[in-house]
Amino acid sequence: MLDRRARLTATHYFSIAGGTVSQTLELEITDLIHDGRGVAHIDGKAIFVSGALPGERVLARMNARHRHFDEAQTEEVLLASPDRVEPRCAHFGICGGCSLQHLSPAGQIAAKQKILLENLERIGKVTPTNMLAPLTDLAWGYRRKGRLSVKYVEKKGRLLVGFRENNGKFVADIKRCEVLLPAVGDRIEALATLIGGMDALRELPQIEIAAGDDLVALIFRHLKPLSEKDRELLLAFAKSENLGVFLQPGGNDSVHALWPEDAHLSFRIPASEIDIEFKPLDFIQINEGINLKMIAQTIDLLDLQPKDRVLDLFCGLGNFTLPLARRAGQVTGVEGEASLVARANTNARHNNLHNVDFFSANLFEDQRATPWAKQKYDKLLLDPPRSGAAEILEYLPGRSVQRVVYVSCHPGSLARDAGILVQRHGFKLSAAGVMDMFPHTAHVESIALFER
Incomplete structure (x- = not known):
């Protein structure tokens, strides 16, 4: 029955x-x-x-x-639920880029907060003492990083540019994207027309998007050398649309600028007077507004003092490390990708910061014998990938650490690690909250404060 x-x-x-x-x-x-x-x-x-x-x-x-x-x-x-709204995107339900456009912004936040709390209680067996107010910003046109698939469909006789469909098998037939920066989201159809007229229309599988404060760049992956005609078409498109265009004939190291030849990508963190330069395929936070609010909240939660020694793990380009160094006595950043560490060091010099050190290390392996891991720190910042930081928590934080701020892109791994920090390392989960880094998607980004 x-x-x-x-x-x-x-x-x-x-x-x-x-x-x-x-x-x-x-x-x-x-x-x-x-x-x-x-x-x-x-x-x-x-x-x-x-x-x-x-x-x-x-x-x-x-x-x-x-x-x-x-x-x-x-x-x-x-x-219908009272939280149901009309999706803004004409392709909602087909394109797999968003899954929650039919849920009101307030409903999305409530749902994500519920998922966060359920994970903390079910997996970590912990409950935050306080709930942080959710961090929100622009709901549309926010995405400054992304990857568009490109596919020439023989049966349709035309080229498609877009995200994958919900089933993941096909490229969604879209004309615009409401969550990408308008400089790109409004030009999906124009990109399809551009590539559809190129000799390499079957040899160009994807376009990466990378937007700095002063330049929005498109990185065209191509499987064969481009003809002179194709290069001229891309060059004309870049100039007419005021977009940077990079070419990627091979691996990540093969990326080079077509126009402008001196293309420069960077973003600013005004509150800390920091300017961070990055390469087109480097990881940066996709939502500029949330990133700035997240950095400010992290600084506030760490309660930085002028003599504090801070350890920033999974530091990337120094998105957190460099603003922390403006306020703390000494900051150490550790990142697994050596090229990012090199650029983080360059960014430190560029911003005239001399109280910060960067190290390259695989943080999923035991690093307790390294010089940086043997030092004493007052505060710890964790910003791991989806898999979390369980390996690090086998030997860190040390007893000198009084506060840990954990920035998470997966509530399950945060919950697991929260249980470790509370039950094995003697911390309490003082506060936690969600950050709407990806509006209209089911991604749950969050931040948590642990105190000794």
């Missing part, structure tokens, strides 16, 4: 044991999962429903059966 949260429509039937006659169901949505899909249940088995929100009743068509859960797609909303 179906439970009361899932009812058959009058003209369709469904069998739990198999032998289905049809797969259209009327479902009550009770929750959201980590990727933004709604959750319903039939006889205790979860169904993940794309395009559905908690509190809604929807007609959904089953599209995949699994042992422990099923998947479905909303076909009609019978009872």
Whole structure:
């Protein structure tokens, strides 16, 4: 029997044991999962429903059966959530770039905060003493880094430029993107027309986007040398649209500027009077407004004093390290990618900072014998990738560390590491909150403060 949260429509039937006659169901949505899909249940088995929100009743068509859960797609909303809004993008539901445009901004924040707290309690067995106010900024046109796929579709006889579809198999047929910086998002169709007229239209699989404060750059990956005609087309496009154009014929080291020849990428952190230069394929935070607010909040949470010694792990180009060095006595940044460390050192000199040192080290291996790991620090900043910092927490933080700020891009790994800091290292989770780095997506970025 179906439970009361899932009812058959009058003209369709469904069998739990198999032998289905049809797969259209009327479902009550009770929750959201980590990727933004709604959750319903039939006889205790979860169904993940794309395009559905908690509190809604929807007609959904089953599209995949699994042992422990099923998947479905909303076909009609019978009872809408008060948080449902009209998606701004005409391609929502097809393009895989966003999954939550149908949920109000306030609803998105509430959902992400709920996911963060549930992860902390379920995985880490910890609860923050205080909740930080969510960090928010522009909801549209915010994305300054990204990768667009390029595909010439023989059956359609034309070229597509866009993100992947929800199923990941095909390039979405889009004309504009609402979350990319307008300099790029408004020119998706123009890019498709440009590449569609090139000799290399079948040999150009992707375009990277990298925007500094003064230049928005496109990096064209090409599998074969470009003809003179193609180079002229790209050059004319760059000049007419006032965009930087880089070419990438091979690996990351092969990237070079086509126009302007002296192309320079950088972004400023005005509150700290810092200017950070970067290469087109370097990692930078994709949301400028949230990045500036995140840096300010990190400085505030660390409660920096003029004599503090601070360790910044997974420091990248020095996005946090250099602003910290404006306020602390000594800052040490450690990063796994040697090229980023080299540019971080250059950025320190460029900003006339002499109280900061950078080291290259694989932070997923035991580094306790290294000179930097043997030093004593007062404060620790962690900004790891999705996998978290469990390996580091085997030997850090040292007993001298009084405060740890953890910047996270995955609530599950943050929760695990929070449990380690609290239960093994004697810290308390004083505060935590979400940062809306990726509006309209299900990504949950957060920040947490641990105190001795």
